[in-house]
Amino acid sequence: EAQVTQNPRYLITVTGKKLTVTCSQNMNHEYMSWYRQDPGLGLRQIYYSMNVEVTDKGDVPEGYKVSRKEKRNFPLILESPSPNQTSLYFCASSTRTGPRGYYGYTFGSGTRLTVV
């Protein structure tokens, strides 16, 4: 089954303790992205990657790191989490198909992170 898999689904951690949220896709997609979802703010892009070893900042990159060493994996790293990073996080992947382009991301099921 074609899917984007995030782990863990739920995570409670303490301020300052480094953590990694993993993301893997099995569709051979070039593009991958991380979003955070907060009430009233919709989905905001943190980082995105156009291919292996190619990453760039989205709208809210502060406090996050990513890496793209393999095409299928795109982990999100919080070196020193703070309470304002408590949020619902989504990983997504896509490929461009056809002459018109297709920007539709396939999303994972989300990771709910709480930083206390």
Add this chain to the structure above:
Amino acid sequence: GQQLNQSPQSMFIQEGEDVSMNCTSSSIFNTWLWYKQDPGEGPVLLIALYKAGELTSNGRLTAQFGITRKDSFLNISASIPSDVGIYFCAGPFDQTGANNLFFGTGTRLTVIP
């Protein structure tokens, strides 16, 4: 950055009613996407629009790409309880195709049986 404003923010409707929601942008978009997020899940793509004036349907859903290219509309006909969720509009931030999708703030739909 580009702003995508969705309205209404939330809707409470009776089962069987039709629903309309819209999305406006401060910039011109070349592509509009509509997503639905079920409770506890990630967003799922419903409809993609690629040119001004385009009208596209997906079952009971119909979406239109506004003529000004700064807005889009989503209509749901004869709503059912499983239509409950948050509906997002989205468009690529970088028109050259970086797949940097920018999402609206969402419209939360509640359907009362």
